[in-house]
Amino acid sequence: MNGFIAVYLREMLILKHRLKRQLAGMAVSPLLYLIAFGYAMGDSVQIEGVGYLQFLIPGLVAMSSMTQSFGIATDINVARFYWHIFEEFQAAPISNVAYVGGEVLAGMTRALLAVGVILILGLPFGVMLQYGPVFWLTVILNSFTFASLAVALAMLVKSHADQSLLTSFVITPMAFLGGTFFPLERLPVWAQKVLQALPLTHASGAIRTAALGGPPDWRGILLLAGVGAVFFAGALMTVKQARD
């Protein structure tokens, strides 16, 4: 437990030192999307019976919680290959669960902060959405899933360059295609099938349903929880393998 707190607290201290820059970073791309896609198109575009902004904001929440929680992979990598700080954890009498848990919770914290930023940015656009327990549950599961994936992959990659390659080939495409900016129904059936395999698709679906006041998408939520658990177990394994 002490190890878990230490790992988490270290990330929080770093976050605190960088807070202004981090918040600005969390705000910039959602703001651009809101202005470019939402405001410019206005409510003239209706999707699934709602204005495009109402459709877009839950998508941005899903996207940001994914990219921000996955973002810890980059920090873990820099700490490991450039600053060698990972060795400080390896030499400490802490379990792998403590390490992975601390990093994952740090990723989730970042994601929740980013979601808060989006919800605040959405205010001046006058969009009314429902942010109830199911909405937050889904957001938390989504960030848990991608923070776990981040730790798992950060232990596997051999350099910082590999890490950014992963981000541009896995995370960025998923951010755009996972039901964030447009409904999957507009795509050909085969493409829908492919995109249904992405965890983010289920996250954005469930988050949107909740935000628009629909019945909870339990199937999507359970799927997300399952994938998250697998990624977390994967992270435990790769951390164990990370010694040379």
Place this chain on the structure above:
Amino acid sequence: MIKIEDLRKSYGKTRALSGIDLHVPAGELFAYLGPNGAGKTTTIRILTGLTRLGQGRAALNGHDIVRASLAAKRQCGLVPQQVNLDSELTVQENLDIHGRLFSMAATARRSRIHELLDYVNLLDRRDSLVKHLSGGMKRRVMLARALMHQPRILFLDEPTVGLDAQIRRRIWALIKKIQQDGATIFLTTHYIEEAEFLADRVAFLDEGRIKAVDTPAVLMKGVGQWAMDWLSDKGMHTDYFPDREAAVQPAGTAKNGFTLRRVNLEDAFLMLTGKKVAVPAGDDKRLHGGSSAHAAHTSHGGHGKGGH
């Protein structure tokens, strides 16, 4: 107490350690001396849990490093070869996180941080970001961090590499003090003077094997008391003599000048391994009998040291 039995480690085809046996009793300051690539860091990394052990066994204060890895880790503090502090955090935050990793209570952490920063003379920098510190200061913070949880065994991997002479002496004094406070210290170095000045016992490590283990005095005694470096057309040579009188006679015949000096650990290492400890970077060539001019000892009574 450190006990190592037949420790082996390979990276692919590279054999880093080929069978190390060592026993370091509690309270000893033990120096592991060897040129770059000898396997010093690999040994420390295995003992502290950073690198997987290949074959063999090791125990720290009786705790097996594989079967009781967490208990073994609680015994030791580590100052790795390269600086690995959190540069975006303050000095105090770095130490505090370390204390938490070792389950120290809040009050204990607070008083220990104060005590240690005083010890390493950095109390006024406790709220500075690590990235704003000089190299020597960072080294001292690393030392303080490693001591946070009062380890009974301290591993120092080349603790003074790249530091100037004055700061090096200061860190030596600190290391002595830490030993006097009761810790067992395992130090690696490729600086002869460091081992000579600090160590109770020295191991000569070369190509993953231990060539000799003993006190510096005994290791040097095997060579003789006096050394004469002299230049011929073929380069620099060194001859050894049991006493000064024996050395003076042949000295008269050296036509290109000579230096007479006390024997040091470098001579002992050279004798046993056929190479110098401090080989200039990128220059691995073995030195037979004599030594090449640029790595020669030139000062009277001084301790020779090659390139950096």
